[in-house]
Amino acid sequence: TCTSCGAQVELGSDTHAAECPFCASPVVTDTGTQRHIKPRALLPFALDEATARRAMTDWLGRLWFAPNGLQDYARKGRQMQGIYVPYWTFDADTKSTYRGERGTTYYVTQTVIRDGKRETVQVPKIRWTPASGRVARFFDDVLILASNSLPKRFTEALEPWDLAALVPYSPEYLAGFRAEGYNLELEHGFVEARGRMDAIIARDVRFDIGGDHQQIHEIDTEVSDVTFKHILLPVWLAAYKYRGETYRFVVNGRTGRVQGERPWSAWKIAFAVLIGALVAGAIGYVVALEQGVL
Template sequence: MSDIPPPPPTPEETHRFPCEQCGADYRFDPDKGTLTCDHCGHTIAMQDEGERIRELDFRAALNDQLPAQEIEETRTASCPNCGASVEFDPATHAVECPFCATPVVADTGANRHIKPRAVLPFSWSERAAHNAMNDWLGRLWFAPSGLKDYARKGRRMQGIYTPYWTYDADTKSSYSGQRGTIYYVTRTVMVDGKPQQRQVQKIRWTPVSGRTARFFDDVLILASRALPKRYTDALQPWDLSHLIPYSPEYLAGFRAEAYTVPLDEGYGEARAIMDRTIERDVRFDIGGDRQQVHRIDTTVSDVTFKHILLPVWLAAYKYRGKTYRFVVNGQTGRVQGERPWSAWKIAFAMILGALVAAGLGYIIAQNQ
């Protein structure tokens, strides 16, 4: 995607909101769904304006023709270790990367990017996410006890709004192939010198062609490279029906990661998902017992997209010189992460298994 033209000068968003009573910062409270001041306890209810979440035109974005109000400037820095693009507020100059615990220093440049159109607010609090992570760690076999103890010391987790693209598209496909129908014929075969009749499976192939159509709604593509995709994919499913129009108040007290996967690259991933779905539709349309697909020609139209933010609780722990990362779905509490292996626990289990096998063998031998 080519560079996006700079928008008119606007105040930089800081995602910090001063308390009406004491001047300290509000934060969004997932348990109450309000802006809450940790200093004096004052709360503000979030306003539900009922605004419809608009999609943006994909081709207009590729041609740098989005309206200026769809573009924003933020201050970000790239982590030298994992490549995460971390957003800073003007008063912050250095932080620890929430994805890998590497120190990150803010630069002086601004990053222009497409504004988020929607956000899925955190519904799991930090305490609940921490408990979910500890439960997950407790179920790991052969993990060093020291890591579990280290993680349970209560070190804070970082709430991160992770960027995603969603794509909508209308597709119409024509195809050609063959439908296979299974039938059986009787054959006489010789078994131990004696003739026996057997049923032999055959397939009758018939040429077919046809058309299918499907509208794709909200094909979800991760727009970040900070975490291994196998972890973020494992956090699914997300219930996108709870998306609400983007408002910076929901980011109060949290960090937001800028997207690093360009819009057109994300669309390439979305098309691969669409193509697999279309092939399944074609096979269903061909019918029969077996299918062969020779050709699928797909026309894609009315492609739209939106940039959305999904909630993730993240902990990065350095244990014995190595960083281990844990992620918790901020909507459902689903946990994924990296784990080390305890060599002595594995060795002990192998020795114990060998002793049990030897004991069973001895008992069996004595009984015989």
């Protein structure tokens, strides 16, 4: 129910904040009413819409092959939307034992024949020795996107987030913005987080093995003290249709970091190819003159 005009506003199951269509007042329902796990914290928006738009158009301006018209259209187009995107964060203490091999490079002298001449060369070889040991790492705030509305290649490019600035969740922060509920369940989020943890543990094992090369045969990890948080992170979003194509851009609502679908200008590419061909031709002509071919 809109607190300003009393209208009943229905929001989608993944939307928890919007604008009343009758009086344009912010309408907020407690995020998580459709979910078992409610948000524990969020990062408030630090950039307003105008600043986010400037960051986006500056980013487009640095893409030499982007159409000029798209940058102008984005600058003058409709407003960007501020959206709180759902994430999981996981903490865990890990202790791992491993078994593998350490490789040490050494060289042997060999005689080879090149162009009819005998030459002595140093050929690298690897000497492998068994290696085993233990590594430990505490993981703090492993961040997992809990939405499928935005491609992960976009959201991952917005990192890092200043998670130290998280504040306790309160619906008032959502006023004037949209907010998504999570659609990646907690257990699936933890599976993804474990994958990231395992990759870092494998890197730690390689460092621990040392040497010039490493082979990992087995890692056995004990995970304990696992905790999680459901949090919301601020993103400015814009989607534009330009000459029949749709382009999406996202801006980190804290840092102004931009990511989006890279647009291409056919005539700029053709012009660059033409210039490259002319330059290559000019260089070839100069070389031919110096060699007396022409």
